[in-house]
Amino acid sequence: MNLDSKIPEGPIADKWDNHRFSSKLVNPANKRKYKIIVVGSGLAGGSAAATLGELGYNVDCFCYQDSPRRAHSIAAQGGINAAKNYQNDGDSVHRLFYDTVKGGDFRSREANVYRLAQVSTNIIDQCVAQGVPFAREYGGLLANRSFGGAQVSRTFYARGQTGQQLLLGAYSALSRQISSGQVKMHTREEMLDIVVVDGHAKGIISRNLTTGETNAWTADAVLLCTGGYGNVYYLSTNAIGCNVTATFRAYRRGAGFANPCFTQIHPTCIPVAGDHQSKLTLMSESLRNDGRVWVPKKAEDASKHPNDIPESDRDYYLERKYPSFGNLAPRDISSRSAKEACDEGRGVGPGGRGVYLDFSDSITRLGESAIRERYGNLFQMYERITGENAYQRPMRIYPAIHYTMGGLWVDYNLMTTIPGCFALGEANFSDHGANRLGASALMQGLSDGYFVIPYTIGDYLAKAGAGAISPDSAEVKEVMESVRERVDQLISSKGKRSSRSYHKELGQIMWEYAGMARNEKGLNKAIGQIQDLRDDFNKNLLVPGSGDNLNAELERAGRVRDFLDFGELLCRDALERNESCGGHFREEHQTEDGEALRDDENFAHAAVWEYDSDDKIPSRHQEKLTYDNVKLAVRSYK
Amino acid sequence: MKLFLKVWRQSDRNDEGRFETHTLDEVSEDSSFLEMMDQLNEQLLEEGTEPVVFDHDCREGICGMCSLTINGHPHGTENSTTTCQLHMRKFEDGDTITIEPFRARAFPVVKDLVVDRSAFDSITQAGGFITVRTGSAPDGNALPVPKNDSDRAMDAAACIGCGACVASCKNASAMLFTSAKAGHLNMLPQGQAEKDKRVLAMVSAMDEAGFGNCRNFGECSAACPKDISLDYIAKLNRDHIKAKIKSVFA
Amino acid sequence: MFASSIGKKYLMAVSGLVLIGFVFVHMAGNLQILMGQEKINAYAHALQSLPMPILWGSRLFLLAAVVVHAVTAYQLVVENRRARPQSNYIETTKKAGLASLRMGLTGSILLAFIIFHLLHFTIRLIYPEYDEMMTTVGSPDSNKIHDVYTMVIKGFQHTWISIFYVVAMFLLCGHLAHGVSSTFQSLGIRSENWRAKLELAAKAYAWVIFAGFSIVPLLVLAQNWGMINIFNFSSGMEPLALN
Structure with a gap:
């Protein structure tokens, strides 16, 4: 697996600038020849779809909810960080960068985090101009508050509903593109697989949740903005519908999955x-x-x-x-x-x-x-x-499980190991390392969607050239057939147990053995139990009704099926990461006082999993993480 | 607790629909209304019947996906509460609960208790935005916004787009939603450039979608889980007539 | 301009406002009957003697307000029924009261009442003999003028007519109780800050209108039943046979 992170040359502060200059551009008149698929309509997906549509690309955006405005970004409460230094209290891009790398317990990629800190200021400007009603002081200027893991006040907020307001801002921008025809919105349409042709992502297969139709969509690039996988634990702060299917299906088609064991507990x-x-x-x-x-x-x-x-x-x-x-x-x-x-x-x-x-x-x-x-x-x-x-x-x-730092491995351009397939927001792994600081998730989602992907995708498209394949081509048909088979298999499961009961049991296993504290024995046990549970699922699942209309049980069964596979991968990753860091606490690796003990010598890397086949254990690759700008140090809160 | 449920079932938009009654035993009073519905569905599965379909997602009162008219009230009788935040301890053992979809011509039933609320999206698409190109925004503090205006904009922006206002209105009017969406942007200096255009476009999109007319019942605001004030409707009325008059003389 | 839903609400509000003002003036005029035959007859005569363009201008203006109010209301009702074709199994409200929910019903009955009232006292088709009630009482000169005082008193001596008038005024009261405050909302000049006060004032206004209009027929009936004696029942021509 080629894990070239494509980090640009030069001092860290100049990398993004250098990169933007050296990237190829798509001529404005040519942009309309390209089609882009965006899966998910939260902060990352909504802002990406809106911005790419505005640039002139033809965008198809998908969400499983009845409206793009309902994506779970909406539930974020606290705020969004930005290195504005409006408080004159010593903040800077470098400090936000430093806090984020340290907060992530030195398991994130320096260059990505630095860029995140750089564009954080543009996000606030953009959102204010969209009409996001951030809290203000009596003088009419923006207010800030402080948040965990920082000694400066850099968090912008809109009461306790910051995520909602930022999402409504992205949604309004998206709505503008929908009304102008640049973006076609497909609601209640769930992505079930990705189409890879000659090694490049060329489309997706989706299921219309209302009619049950399986549909093929082709494009020049596919953006997965489908959030995290916290629901593998059944009980989490995620929305009920949040699932791993989109990213997991990409993983099965060749995208590396990085650090699945990095989960955050609130x-x-x-x-x-x-x-x-x-x-x-x-x-x-x-x-x-x-x-x-x-x-x-x-x-x-x-x-x-x-x-x-x-x-x-x-x-x-x-x-x-x-x-x-x-x-x-x-x-x-x-x-x-x-x-x-x-x-x-x-x-x-x-x-x-x-x-x-x-x-x-x-x-x-x-x-x-x-x-x-x-x-x-x-x-x-x-x-x-x-x-x-x-x-x-x-x-x-x-x-409770709140956020997942792991996700699809992406390079500096947010591209997965499948060329043409990008992952944005919580769906990728890059910025938060082993632990995410408060008020940083919103920042990353919007940074990826508004300010990173519009540049980096141009480079890919300009080099790959326009050429969406036909939805009727054999390669697409083949994937479509496999999706239909999968759905048919689920719908013909007339056993005894509901998919919810399996999900609940999986969640109990995950929480018990791969939750707040993990150890080798427990993780091995969990893997065995998950395998048994999966076998039982394949034999005894009950899915009522038919596949040609709204069938919530069928939807859940498909998602739980992927969680059952993914849960095992998470446990495997936790087992292999023989150290404690951030949200990943291995009981074997702690100090005498019970504090986490990192192993920088052996584990200063992102673990990237490559799928082979259902019968084989996936292979684990490493992207070495180097820290040239922040000194590796031990966190202490005594 | 034991409950008697009278649940609306409808196979699709064209089906006439009917009530089905079910008895549910051992409902925990700590469970939420939707968890009670989950329990009902598990029971239906065991009985070999198709479960009831209903919309829900975040289950913390912010995504606006849950709906349900419970005993005649959208989101139930509690004030400032969405269905997912309603807990069973608000009911009595032995109660009969009637559960219906949000009813409006503009919200056709998809199946059972699920309705299609995309009409709300079309209202937003008509003008519920400020045209600002990504990357071209001035500094966030370049334009001070009086705190009071910002707060009132936030009050309006708190709308979760659930559609309870429409469902509670005897005329299925979408004025509270539309006025909150337009009001949020019209209240802010950033939203002034497109104000007239926005108001006219959003109101006409609202009319085209087939919503009824506002009769100032005030029921929408009473049913609103986010307590959106009727003031925004008054403001929309005001902004609309101003825009109309200007359009005549422009 | 008035095709949109909000435009129609404006029509309702503006025409409503005209009628809200009119009922007060009308009531104030009516109450002069309590000050005697001379006063009310003189007032009525003065109104009738207004220059033709003003008199008919006002009449047509009021008529237009009623027509606009009623026709728009009809359109709204049709649209509203279409917007919610299926009602809930349980129809209930948290806040909306009967007054606001039944504007269509009260409005329809009031329209019927207005037509009856015009036929009764203005065009006088129901009792054509009212036209012949002439007197010099209240006349500015020695010419005979129409004896409004007698007409009204004779009119209200019919028990059922008086009851209809009082009931209609009660419905008007309900109509106003919601309509006055609602008018301000539709015009966009109501806010939560003073809404409670406005609604109180609107209700007070509605009850004043009710009281002011109802008192005359009620007093006539009371005297009919021998409870009081304040009107001159024997004014004008010979008493009419009561049916």
Whole structure:
């Protein structure tokens, strides 16, 4: 597998400029001869489709939802980082770059991250001009707040709905292109495979979810902007429909999949309430500014009412273990500590998987009204879901899968190992390493879509030349046939178990053995269990109804089928990465105090998996990561 | 808890549709309404019947995909709540719950409880944008925006496009949606250049899509999970007449 | 200009505003009957004696307002029914009250009432004998003028007619309770800041109109039943046979 990252020559600050100059351009009049397929309509896909359409390319954009505006980018709450330095507090492109590389625990590609920091400022300008209602100060200028992992205020936000507002901005730009005819939007149309002809991506096969038709679409390039794979854990903060199918199908057709084991767990989610649970809800991390995390010291107190547990019987474990950072310890560290406490039987709430986030001290100190003013909407959300009043009894929180740093391997041009197939946003692997900092996901999605792909795709297209193949050609027909077979096989599964029950069981395996803490024995066990589960799935799956109309069970069955394969790949990657870094914590590799122990000697690389066949274990390749501008260092939050 | 469900079933747009009743036992009061629907579907699967299709995605009240008219109210009786945020503890053991799709000519039923809300997209495509070429934007702080205007724009922009306003309106009017979308941009200095054009185009797209007329019931705002204010409708009325008059004299 | 949905709402609002103003003036004029035969007759005569263009101009203007209001309302109702062809199994509301939901019904009955009212007291086709009620009371000179006072009192002595008038005014009250505030909304000059106050004022206005219009027929009936004695029942010609 050729893993040439194509990092441009020159000092890091000049690489992007040099690259843009040396890239070939497509003449404006020729752009209309090219067709581009964009799969996904979130921040990455929406902004890419809009911008490429505006440049004059013919774009077909696809999403499984009923409208491009519903992509899950919409759920991001906190904000978007940019090195604007409007606060005059010492921020710079280099500092944002540095924070991101360090926050990613030195497993991201320096050149990509630097470019991300460079274009971050353009994103804010673009969004403001689109009418994104960012928070403002009384003088009318943009407001900022600080976020985890940074010592400057560089986060722009629109109340607690930043993702929604940025997505609506991209959606409005996309809508403009749709009305002008430059972009054709295909909603409720799910990509099920990619067409590769002579080694180049030339189209996709999709299924119309309303009519059940299988359709072939051809183009000169395919952009996969299909988000992350957090739903392999069944319960996550992702939307129900989020899936790995698009990227996994590309992987099966030759795209390398990088670092699937890099998953991010968010410490402040509302815990699972019972077996009925279908989704986890994130509570803003800002709550940890005024809440104290604790569990009972004695396991037998776990079932007591929290207010009946005296102060002396409470263990404020974050304050105890990390005196200098206390309740504000980073995401991965506080998540793992919560798990430890619950593993010791001291977890609270249904199922014993929860810890208290207690505001009583802050309420005593600042008054209830001050807390209400700061977090009123979050307390309300908490009450709606749990039925408990967090002003009177401590909140219960527990970590949950939130984001996946791994994804399709891409070079500096965001191109996968299949020429002509690009991956943008959360679907690729490049910028966040082993851990993503808060407010950086939105930045990356929009950077890729608005400011990177419009340049890099031109270089590819100019060199490859226009020449979309016919949807009726034999190569397309062949892929189409294989997709039809796959769908037919699912729809003829008239066994006993629903796809949801398989998904749930897969999620339990993943969470147990490949969740917050992993070890060799567990991962091997998980791989075996997943294989067994997959065999059972192939025999006993039940898909009701037919394939010629809206059939949610059929949709889910297809997605779960790919998750079953992908889950195994994730575990394999976790097994092979014999170190702890960022969100990947291997219990065998920790310091005496239980902190993550990185192995830069052997693992300062991206692990890239190449598919061979269903019978063979995929092969693992490496892209060596070099750090010329940031010194490798150990993170410490003691 | 035990529930009696009266659920709308309709095989496609042309089917007449009918109610089906189901009894559901052991519903956890901690589950959300959609999780209750999941449970119903698992039960239907076991019974060998086709599950009920309904729209949903983020299940945290922001994507706007979930719909459902529950006991006559879009998103149910709770205020400021989407269906996915509605929890079963708001119901009583033994309740009968009637579940219908969002009803409007402009929202044809696709299947069961799923309706086609693409008419909303066509309204946005008509003018719900500010024309700004990627890369040509001035510095974000080049144009100060009074905080109050920005806040009010944000109030309007909070709309999730779920269509509860249309479903709650006896006339199936889309004025709250259209006014929120237009109002968000019209409130900001960036949106001034295209304001008149936007208002006229969006209103005519709204009319063409087959929505009814606003009768100032105020029901839309009461049903809105994001509490979009009727002020935006007043503003759209105002902006529309101004644009019309200008277009006559231009 | 008025083809769009919002354009039609403007037509409704502007024509509505004309009628909202008219009912107040009309009511104020009517109430002069309580100040005696001379006052009301003189007022009516003065109105009738306005120069022809002003008199007929106003009449046509008002007629136009009613026609525009009614025709546009009809168009809107047709469009609205088409927009929501299927109703919910459970039709309910969180906020909208009867007054706003039943504008079509109250409006239709009011239209019927207006036609009856014109035939009754203005064109006087229902009781042509009203035309012959002439008197010098209230006349600016010695010429006989139309005896509005007698006509109204005789008119309201018919119990069912009076009840119809009062019921119609109650419906008008409901129509105004939603219509007045709604007019401001349609014109784009209502905001949440003063909406509560506006709605209160609109409701107060609606009840004032109701009271002002209903008091005359109610008092006539009360006197008919011997409860009070404030009108001069024996004015004008011989009492008409009541049917």
